[in-house]
Amino acid sequence: xxxxxxxxxKLIYNHLKSKMGSLGIINHGNWTHPVSFxxxxxxxxxxxxxxxxxxxxxxxxxxxxxxxxxxxxxxxRNVFDxxxxxxxxxxKVKFTSEMKxxxxxxxxxxxxxxxxxxxxxxxxxxxxxxIGEEVAVKMYNDMVTLQLMDSIFYEAQRQGRISFxxxxxxxxxxxxxxxxxxxxxxxxxxxYREAGVLLWRGFSxxxxxxxxxxxxxxxxxxxxxxxxxxxxxxNYFTVASTVATQxxxxxxxxxxxxxxxxxxxxxxxxxxxxxxxxxxxxxLNFAAVMEAPVIFFCRNNGWAISTPVSDQxxxxxxxxxxxxxxxxxxxxxxxxxxAIFSAIQAAxxxxxxxxxxxxxxxxxxxxxHHSTSDDSTKYRPVHEIEWWRVARDPVSRFxxxxxxxxxxxxxAEFELRSSVRKQLLHAIQVAEKVEKPAIAEIFTDVYDVxxxxxxxxxxxxxxxxxxxPQDYPSHFQFPL
Amino acid sequence: xxxxxxxxxxxxxxxVQILEESMHRLRPAVSALRSYSSAAKEMTVRDALNSAxxxxxxxDPRVFLMGEEVGExxxxxxxxxxxxxxxxxxxxxxxxxxxxxxxxxxxxxAYYGLRPVVEFMTFNFSMQAxxxxxxxxxxxxxxxxxxxxxxxxxxxPNGAAAGVGxxxxxxxxxxxxxxxxxxxxxxxxSEDARGLLKAAIRxxxxxxxxxxxxxxxxxxxxxxxxxxxxxCIPIGKAKIEREGKDITITAFSKMVGYAxxxxxxxxxxxxxxxxxxxxxxxxxxxxxxxASVRKTNRLVTxxxxxxxxxxxxxxxxxxVEESFxxxxxxxxxxxxxxxxxxxxxxxxxxxxxxIEDIVRAAKRACYRSVPMAxxx
Numbered sequence: 001x002x003x004x005x006x007x008x009x010k011l012i013y014n015h016l017k018s019k020m021g022s023l024g025i026i027n028h029g030n031w032t033h034p035v036s037f038x039x040x041x042x043x044x045x046x047x048x049x050x051x052x053x054x055x056x057x058x059x060x061x062x063x064x065x066x067x068x069x070x071x072x073x074x075x076x077r078n079v080f081d082x083x084x085x086x087x088x089x090x091x092k093v094k095f096t097s098e099m100k101x102x103x104x105x106x107x108x109x110x111x112x113x114x115x116x117x118x119x120x121x122x123x124x125x126x127x128x129x130x131i132g133e134e135v136a137v138k139m140y141n142d143m144v145t146l147q148l149m150d151s152i153f154y155e156a157q158r159q160g161r162i163s164f165x166x167x168x169x170x171x172x173x174x175x176x177x178x179x180x181x182x183x184x185x186x187x188x189x190x191x192y193r194e195a196g197v198l199l200w201r202g203f204s205x206x207x208x209x210x211x212x213x214x215x216x217x218x219x220x221x222x223x224x225x226x227x228x229x230x231x232x233x234x235n236y237f238t239v240a241s242t243v244a245t246q247x248x249x250x251x252x253x254x255x256x257x258x259x260x261x262x263x264x265x266x267x268x269x270x271x272x273x274x275x276x277x278x279x280x281x282x283x284l285n286f287a288a289v290m291e292a293p294v295i296f297f298c299r300n301n302g303w304a305i306s307t308p309v310s311d312q313x314x315x316x317x318x319x320x321x322x323x324x325x326x327x328x329x330x331x332x333x334x335x336x337x338x339a340i341f342s343a344i345q346a347a348x349x350x351x352x353x354x355x356x357x358x359x360x361x362x363x364x365x366x367x368x369h370h371s372t373s374d375d376s377t378k379y380r381p382v383h384e385i386e387w388w389r390v391a392r393d394p395v396s397r398f399x400x401x402x403x404x405x406x407x408x409x410x411x412a413e414f415e416l417r418s419s420v421r422k423q424l425l426h427a428i429q430v431a432e433k434v435e436k437p438a439i440a441e442i443f444t445d446v447y448d449v450x451x452x453x454x455x456x457x458x459x460x461x462x463x464x465x466x467x468x469p470q471d472y473p474s475h476f477q478f479p480l
Numbered sequence: 481x482x483x484x485x486x487x488x489x490x491x492x493x494x495x496v497q498i499l500e501e502s503m504h505r506l507r508p509a510v511s512a513l514r515s516y517s518s519a520a521k522e523m524t525v526r527d528a529l530n531s532a533x534x535x536x537x538x539x540d541p542r543v544f545l546m547g548e549e550v551g552e553x554x555x556x557x558x559x560x561x562x563x564x565x566x567x568x569x570x571x572x573x574x575x576x577x578x579x580x581x582x583x584x585x586x587x588x589x590a591y592y593g594l595r596p597v598v599e600f601m602t603f604n605f606s607m608q609a610x611x612x613x614x615x616x617x618x619x620x621x622x623x624x625x626x627x628x629x630x631x632x633x634x635x636x637p638n639g640a641a642a643g644v645g646x647x648x649x650x651x652x653x654x655x656x657x658x659x660x661x662x663x664x665x666x667x668x669x670s671e672d673a674r675g676l677l678k679a680a681i682r683x684x685x686x687x688x689x690x691x692x693x694x695x696x697x698x699x700x701x702x703x704x705x706x707x708x709x710x711x712c713i714p715i716g717k718a719k720i721e722r723e724g725k726d727i728t729i730t731a732f733s734k735m736v737g738y739a740x741x742x743x744x745x746x747x748x749x750x751x752x753x754x755x756x757x758x759x760x761x762x763x764x765x766x767x768x769x770x771a772s773v774r775k776t777n778r779l780v781t782x783x784x785x786x787x788x789x790x791x792x793x794x795x796x797x798x799x800v801e802e803s804f805x806x807x808x809x810x811x812x813x814x815x816x817x818x819x820x821x822x823x824x825x826x827x828x829x830x831x832x833x834x835i836e837d838i839v840r841a842a843k844r845a846c847y848r849s850v851p852m853a854x855x856x
Contacts, residue, residue: 218625223625238620238628248587249585252584283584289576445626452763
């Protein structure tokens with residue numbers, strides 16, 4: 001219904017062109033049904049060159065016997081090629097007389113783009129981007145830092161020093177390489193396993209620690225659980241606990257970027273599990289319609305907590321869904337830093353230059369537990385986890401590549417690891433001792449300007465604390 | 481002219497309803513002419529909203545409208561009539577059918593710095609998007625420690641219409657009103673509609689703007705001041721629509737009209753009712769209500785919504801907390817029936833408050849009739 005109201009003018013012309021097509025419907029057995037011309041044809045529209053001798057034939061066509069229509073058809077075929085094609089809403093479609101169902105799964109799965117083999121050596125026919133020494137070494141540094149930060153902060157949670165943590169083990173290449181291929185102006189809409197993107201952009205180890213401890217120096221003012229980082233300065237939107245909501249946010253922001261004419265795109269990350277949500281569907285659909293410059297990056301790491309992908313979907317992963325929405329897509333090896341870098345760089349160019357969304361599916365493995373609240377050995381074999389963690393480690397694979405270029409050495413490795421370890425332990429010690437946020441921060445940022453009722457509540461709270469100090473002992477930390 | 485085309489068309493077998501719908505599209509233009517010609521003394525709520533949207537979009541290029549049927553169809557209720565033509569498809573965006581999708585996209589655009597106005601065909605459909613409204617919009621400024629503010633407006637008709645059944649008739653004032661981080665507005669008159677929508681669009685916080693379908697066509701007198709393009713009504717202030725001294729009646733949206741009519745009936749019986757149009761559900765103007773109750777000593781709250789956990793409950797609690805000593809009678813709440821809205825006209829009428837219900841409640845509060853408890 002909507003189509004006939006909105007596209008009436010265009011379709012009037014198309015419809016007249018496809019009059020032969022309409023006759024085609026009749027011939028295919030629909031002649032007993034009223035021909036549904038779904039829009040009015042104004043009286044004043046010029047009739048194109050047509051086989052019909054008068055107008056009424058068109059309207060009375062539904063009364064044709066099929067044999068008579070058939071005779072018409074034969075003589076028409078020589079004149080009009082469009083007979084086998086019908087202009088449905090949405091465009092021309094060829095008919096076929098062969099009843100064939102599209103298979104639910106392809107004969108062969110979509111191929112996976114990779115540049116480096118398991119030994120960190122470039123494969124022969126790669127059309128990857130060349131990365132210089134400086135960028136490559138920074139990438140490796142950050143991958144190692146991320147790995148160390150994850151293991152040390154995870155331990156801190158186990159020791160009870162922070163309440164929760166979530167690692168990116170196995171996805172260091174995804175984190176760092178994707179960030180490295182983007183500009184600082186590109187807006188990041190993360191899920192939660194992309195701390196490395198923020199690390200690349202310059203968020204310090206101390207800042208990470210401050211957020212995990214929720215102390216006064218946390219730029220999140222202690223409002224959220226650990227790993228819910230966010231930094232306006234780094235164009236990294238604050239992590240939210242809701243799954244996949246960031247995908248539609250990214251599309252909206254991309255639309256805004258387009259309206260602004262900025263040389264930037266948005267990039268949003270999500271896992272295989274997140275693609276089951278309604279937000280994923282609506283966002284991809286919308287992005288294609290709105291022609292929004294957004295990169296959808298799916299970290300297909302095989303698991304959504306304990307749900308394996310075989311229970312999550314039956315499609316050939318996520319990459320095939322792109323085409324279903326009219327979105328260009330590619331599948332890459334998520335443990336290959338160079339492949340990710342190349343794909344993101346190309347995607348970015350397409351997204352901004354052609355104003356289109358792009359979907360990248362990175363195949364990888366979640367080598368750690370879902371979070372500190374999970375013990376994945378309960379639902380998957382330990383040897384599988386170990387194999388991916390060691391044999392498929394993206395960090396050591398990239399290390400082999402930079403070593404083979406002469407950009408890295410064992411000494412540098414030792415230096416890096418011991419230095420970063422020291423910094424991390426120091427950051428935790430410092431963060432632990434910093435005061436918690438001030439009481440006033442309970443009431444700020446609810447609205448742009450604190451409303452009267454919250455101001456009253458704050459005053460009341462302060463009075464209460466003063467009047468009943470025994471209920472607010474200092475070791476609970478209620479800085480005023 | 482239309483009649484002749486229809487006859488011709490019928491003979492040819494055209495589906496008539498298609499043509500009729502095309503005619504519907506043209507009809508609003510005719511009615512617009514009619515309202516313009518009567519100068520700026522009266523205005524329908526529909527025109528008030530349309531003019532407010534128009535002016536705000538004109539003043540700020542970041543403001544854009546998004547929703548189902550808002551563009552080519554001129555708005556499901558014609559609120560956005562003429563806007564697509566004036567501002568183009570980039571600023572009046574027709575969306576696919578996914579409230580969750582376009583609410584999320586609107587929030588994302590607001591994160592970046594645009595000022596979206598997201599229209600829900602009715603707020604019943606906003607339930608599809610409520611995660612984005614609450615978790616992505618309302619809480620974002622707080623959760624991000626002030627780094628992400630969301631200057632978005634979610635608007636659309638709320639509450640019961642006429643004969644649309646249970647899934648199209650619920651009032652969401654209480655649901656949204658309970659959430660910190662949101663502002664929730666419920667205009668009644670055309671001035672309310674204009675002033676509050678402009679204020680909502682200019683506000684840096686997310687605003688839920690609850691209109692009423694049955695009020696769209698109602699005409700109200702408007703002051704010359706309200707026609708100025710910078711006219712705004714402050715958010716969080718109720719309006720005393722009618723002053724009185726014997727009893728306070730609070731209401732919002734369509735029920736304000738009912739309360740005013742009830743006040744007239746009560747006046748004939750010697751009861752002077754003060755009618756307060758809440759205008760703002762969050763922040764709720766407790767001061768105005770309490771000041772009024774301290775004057776009249778009696779309170780009846782009116783809403784069309786389900787009774788439990790409603791706006792009336794909150795107003796009652798506020799008055800009991802702050803003005804207990806001033807109450808001469810228990811607070812009474814008039815609300816919709818505690819049932820999903822039935823369709824049949826007689827059943828529907830019984831499920832929403834009528835003017836008589838308000839009158840009877842006021843009389844009970846004034847001890848002019850037997851209290852409800854005594855009849856139990």
